[in-house]
Amino acid sequence: MTPSQTLAAELRDAWRVQVRLHPFIASGLLVAGLCTLGLLLAGIVSALGNGAGDNVRHALIGGSAGFLTTTLGALLAVGMGRVSQRRQDAMLGFAAGMMLAASSFSLILPGLEAAEGMLGSGRLAALVVAIGVCMGALLMLGLDYFTPHEHASTGPCGPDCERLGRIWLFVLAIALHNLPEGMAIGVGFAQGDLGVGLPLTLAIAIQDIPEGLAVVLAMRSAGLSCSLSVLVAALSGLMEPIGALVGIGLSSGFALAYPVGLGLAAGAMIFVVSHEVIPETHRNGHQTPATLGLMGGFVLMMFLDTALG
DSSP: OOHHHHHHHHHHHHHHHHHHHOHHHHHHHHHHHHHHHHHHHHHHHHHHHHTOHHHHHHHHHHHHHHHHHHHHHHHTTTTOOOOOHHHHHHHHHHHHHHHHHIIIIIIIHHHHHHHHHHHSOHHHHHHHHHHHHHHHHHHHHHHHHHSOEEETTTEEESTTGGGSOHHHHHHHHHHHHHHHHHHHHHHHTTTOOHHHHHHHHHHHHHHHHHHHHHHHHHHHHTTOOHHHHHHHHHHHTTHHHHHHHHHHHHHSSSTTHHHHHHHHHHHHHHHHIIIIIHHHHHTTSOHHHHHHHHHHHHHHHHHHHHHHO
C-alpha cells in the first residue's frame, strides 16, 4: 500500500473507533449531514431553475469580504511585537460578541419572522427555527469529533490526529471555525433581502479582523513562523466564500428551507462561540476583559443590525 492509502485506512479505522465510542454524536452527525445535503441539493436545483444569480453574487461578495478581512487581520500581525494575552483574549471576546449578536438579530429573529409569515403560527415558526438551530449544533459537534484538528487550549482533537502535522491540525481547526460564518452570510442573502445580508456580512467582516490577528498570534506562540502563520490564517478565510455558497444553497430550495437555514447557521455559530471561542478567552485568567470585549462586540452588532436593517 502507498503511504496515502495507509493513512486513509488508518483514518477509517480511527473513525470506526470514534463511532463506537460516541454513537449518539455519530448518529447526530449522520442525520444533520443528510438533512443539510438534502437542503443543499434542493437549493442548488432551485437556484439554477429560478435564475437567482444576483443572490449568488451577493453571497460570493459577502463571503469574499470575510476572506479579505481575515487576511487583513492576519497581515496586521506582520512586524507586530508581542501582544499581551490579555489583549488577545479581549479581541477574541469582541469577535465572540459580534457572532452571538449576529446569530440572534441577523439569523434567528429574521428566521422566526419568515417562518411565521409562511405558517401563520408563532409556535410552529419557533419549532422550525429550533430544528435548524439543533441541526447546526449537531453538524458542528459531529465535525468537531470526527475531523482531526487542534485547539490552542486542549491540543490535538479528533480521530488519528497524531498522524497529521501540527500545521494541518491548525488549518483544519480554523476551517471548522470559518465555515459557519460563511454559511451564515450565504443564508442571509438567500432571499435577496439586503436588510438581512448586509448587516450580517458587515458584522462577520469586522469581527474577522481581530479574529485573523488573534489566530496568527496563537500560531506564532505555538512555534510556527510569522510568514507561515499569516499564510495559513489568510488561506483559511477561503472557507467563507465556500461556506457562503453552501449557505445560499441550503436556503434556496423549498420555502421553509430559508428559516431552517437561518436557524442552522445560527446554531453552528453559537456552537463555535460556546465550544471554542469563549473557553479560549477564559483559559488564561482574563475573564473580565474577555467578557467586556464580548459585551462590546454584542452591542456594536446590535447597533449595526438596527442601523442597517
